[in-house]
Amino acid sequence: MTAIQIQYGHTMPNQSRPIVCIGAGGIMKDAHLPAYRKAGFEVAGITDLNLQKADTLATTFDIPNVYESTEQAVTEAPTHSVFDIAVPASALTELLPAFPQGAGLLIQKPMGEDIAQAKEIKAICKEREFTAAINFQMRFAPPVIAARNIIDDGHIGELHDIEIRVTVYTPWHLWDFLEKCARVEILYHSIHYIDLIRSFFGDPQGVYAKTVKHPKMMNMADVRSNIIMDYGEVKRANITANHAHEYGLEHQESYLKFEGTQGAIKIRLGVLMDYPEGMADAFEYCILREGKTPEWVSVNIDGTWFPDAFIGTMASLMRKLEDPSNELPTAIDDAYKTMACVEAAYHSSVYGSTPVLYT
Numbered sequence: 068m069t070a071i072q073i074q075y076g077h078t079m080p081n082q083s084r085p086i087v088c089i090g091a092g093g094i095m096k097d098a099h100l101p102a103y104r105k106a107g108f109e110v111a112g113i114t115d116l117n118l119q120k121a122d123t124l125a126t127t128f129d130i131p132n133v134y135e136s137t138e139q140a141v142t143e144a145p146t147h148s149v150f151d152i153a154v155p156a157s158a159l160t161e162l163l164p165a166f167p168q169g170a171g172l173l174i175q176k177p178m179g180e181d182i183a184q185a186k187e188i189k190a191i192c193k194e195r196e197f198t199a200a201i202n203f204q205m206r207f208a209p210p211v212i213a214a215r216n217i218i219d220d221g222h223i224g225e226l227h228d229i230e231i232r233v234t235v236y237t238p239w240h241l242w243d244f245l246e247k248c249a250r251v252e253i254l255y256h257s258i259h260y261i262d263l264i265r266s267f268f269g270d271p272q273g274v275y276a277k278t279v280k281h282p283k284m285m286n287m288a289d290v291r292s293n294i295i296m297d298y299g300e301v302k303r304a305n306i307t308a309n310h311a312h313e314y315g316l317e318h319q320e321s322y323l324k325f326e327g328t329q330g331a332i333k334i335r336l337g338v339l340m341d342y343p344e345g346m347a348d349a350f351e352y353c354i355l356r357e358g359k360t361p362e363w364v365s366v367n368i369d370g371t372w373f374p375d376a377f378i379g380t381m382a383s384l385m386r387k388l389e390d391p392s393n394e395l396p397t398a399i400d401d402a403y404k405t406m407a408c409v410e411a412a413y414h415s416s417v418y419g420s421t422p423v424l425y426t
């Protein structure tokens with residue numbers, strides 16, 4: 068079979084801007100800063116409530132300034148800086164008013180802990196005229212960009228089925244703030260998949276979901292979810308996430324699958340498997356040919372979800388600041404709709420199933 072051309076590079080700004088980081092936790096260390104280093108973005112400074120953590124990351128990533136507070140970061144940020152915020156969602160409504168009118172902000176997901184906070188965050192961003200995006204970076208993972216290009220080029224025909232399945236063992240204790248959260252799995256993890264599906268299929272008319280605890284993780288609100296996004300009679304969008312599969316690697320899985328009328332794409336995202344070691348990604352596609360047995364083609368994609376996708380969200384914000392006519396895919400208004408789907412999923416989980424009539 069002749070291989071098809073696949074593009075998956077990020078669209079970069081003409082001129083990058085200095086980045087000022089708020090929060091020096093795990094995700095800043097493991098994804099934001101490695102991504103910015105890879106992209107050649109300048110990081111001008113960093114702060115955290117725990118200054119020791121800010122100091123450590125400044126040393127590791129050669130960041131010239133450690134600010135003692137967000138207020139100091141705002142005052143001393145170089146002109147045209149963008150602020151990169153990676154703090155727990157519960158801190159956002161209090162933190163956001165600290166940024167100057169008209170600032171450019173990239174805010175870690177989730178957009179608050181529920182729809183009420185998301186509403187408040189949206190209102191603050193509007194009132195302060197921020198150019199702001201939520202870091203739903205999965206849309207910018209190189210294999211996802213590749214899949215979107217294959218789909219947009221029409222190679223797999225009409226896309227009608229998206230399935231996301233994760234069977235892994237997630238060491239939730241690494242994020243100690245999650246134990247106190249009333250919502251965990253969908254709000255902090257499957258939210259990426261909900262956002263991703265929205266980016267392909269648009270806004271669903273409804274969401275069916277059930278999210279549950281695990282007998283060995285009763286301190287966590289929810290760790291396993293089934294989510295169906297309702298797009299009517301023809302399209303299927305399905306998320307299954309089980310983070311409690313403690314039986315070795317043999318049957319761990321983590322994939323996105325796209326099926327169209329003329330072909331399909333399957334992406335294995337290795338980062339969640341054997342966590343935190345991770346496994347290799349895999350990218351395969353299959354295009355139906357008249358009279359031929361379906362054949363899957365493997366493609367080597369350079370770059371993965373963590374950290375490469377984090378280049379994409381930051382680049383898109385810089386591009387929007389450069390030229391307001393540029394698209395900002397995960398802008399606040401769009402991200403709010405993902406939060407609305409998350410809210411619907413939790414509502415469905417509590418009130419959802421149809422009682423079975425056994426008589």
Ligand SMILES: NC(=O)c1ccc[n+]([C@@H]2O[C@H](COP(=O)([O-])OP(=O)(O)OC[C@H]3O[C@@H](n4cnc5c(N)ncnc54)[C@H](O)[C@@H]3O)[C@@H](O)[C@H]2O)c1
Binds near residue numbers: 090114120176177203
């Ligand atoms: N987009 C993704 O894929 C992804 C992945 C992991 C985590 N996250 C999100 O990133 C956020 C942080 O996660 P993490 O894993 O880095 O957590 P973490 O607990 O390792 O780090 C959070 C840091 O924020 C600091 N902090 C809290 N409030 C602050 C404030 N008001 N000002 C300055 N610093 C403050 C804490 O001191 C801590 O160092 C969470 O909301 C999480 O959901 C996103």
